Amino acid sequence: MSLAAKIHKPSRLLTKIGSMLLLVSALQAACHCAWALGKTETGGSTTTLHGGISALAGACAGAGITIEASTLPTSITKVRLGSPAAYAGLQDGDKLLQGNLNSNNMQLLIERAGKRYGITLRYTPDDLVAGHRNKANNLRLSAEATKSSDWKQLKNYDIALMIDASGSMQSPVDRNGQTKWQWCLEQIYAFGKEAQTLGNGPFEFCTFDLSHNLKAACTADQARQLMLATRPTGGTDLSTPLAEIINDRLSARLPRPFIIVIVSDGMPNGGIPVEQVIIEASKRLRSASELKILFLQIGDEPAGKVLANYLDNDLTMEGAPFDIVSSINSDNLLQLGLRRGLIAALNQSSVAAATPNPEIEAELARVRAELARLRAGK
Template sequence: MDPLLEGGAAIQQRDYTLIIDKSNDMHMSSSPTGRRPWDLMQDSIIRLASECEKLDLDGLTVYLFSDYFKRYDQVTSTDLAQIFLENQPSGKTNLADALKDAIDNYFERRALKIAKSNGETILVVTVGEIEEPERVKQIIISAANNLQQDEELGISLIQVGNKPEVTKFFKLLDNDLQTVGAKFDICNTVTIADLENMNLSDVLINAIFA
């Protein structure tokens, strides 16, 4: 199905950002096949990126994060395949800095009136136990409290693997954000396994209507 048709206006006129974990946890395999999470997620994320780029014609913003993050602008799905080839997992799972930079960048563009009319969707892909989870939570709450409307910013948390501590934290962000101080619920969660079986337009819609 074509997300341009299935998703309707809600997923169009938005910017799309991918924030991808390249920490050492992405190197450590618990799969029966012996494949690393870094390898397991690539086909699904490139497929998702190829749908996003149909909607975000000036290219995607992509972050790779571990101890530090690297940002790539105006990325296509073909570029993303090359980016994966050029990077190998190492370091800690420091999501907070990359997420803050992406959110700050959105608000800067909004202030300059150059953000897309329907806002932004941020897709976070990670396997590891996140460093400074409280800081990550506060960054998301602050973002939610600076929005003008609920659907303006959506964050989809895509879990690679099944680490219970990661699942628990993501569920808190998905289900309890407003109970811990956020004006809007802007997060939803999905696993990389679910992603394989989902209509891609549903993934993007769910990121907006968390």
């Protein structure tokens, strides 16, 4: 994204909060609807829905669910995006086995991939706002739905992971004393295991300090062993391995687009400036969709923030024909985790080169000067 477009980036957090509030209201209304349409008996605290239920389709529609038939068990054929059902983690293809109506909620028994889950949709306002008391299964289903959706997108790409192995990665990243390196090890292992079952399998993997170790087809176990055998030390040369990975890839001209994910905490102090590598790579592309470089910052090093923002926002002003870089900051990465952070960066919008503007040029000159100062260690 260009410098001129910085101020137009929406707050993802505010967007998410607003969406959640809308969903809470929709959920309340949907559950009221489900109760009104689905209750077939009176005089008891619980009504179990099974067999032929003529009102079931209407109740489900109110919650954003389209079902195959009004007879239980049945399949969920469509979950409307942004609906209470989607927020609860329900997916197309889930099997609806049973529904129970209690005094203040609707409980659904869902089957997915041979496993059964109980989903509670409350309709009492204070229960909705006060923390979703029975949310454990909802969250688990939601996490599984998110994972499935993420990998459906990631299967369209070949992926390279580059992990900073310089000495600063030994510093703690949270209050519990976990280091940046340990966090990366856990996240990469989990990511690799998911890639084996949900993605395209092995991925390209590189650790780098002032030297680098590159493995072309790496499994989760191999990446873990490599990281366990590596002790972060020394400085950082990102440009050399990044150029090697890009050159190998563009020379091969493989069919799938390519994502390079870089997890780093600071300013490289070895090799040529990394922006030179990225600008030259951009000039070799036929379209922006061929290559994406995602900078995921870990830690709060000010120099790392300056570099990530520059690479993300300003390279089209420096001669890059395509905006191929996106980034997220450390707070977001630690909250989201590697896979979700990668997806968040990947889905950021790109912007074409901005028309030259004296104010933008002045700001860009200031950023260049700041980068030069930081690289000189002043």
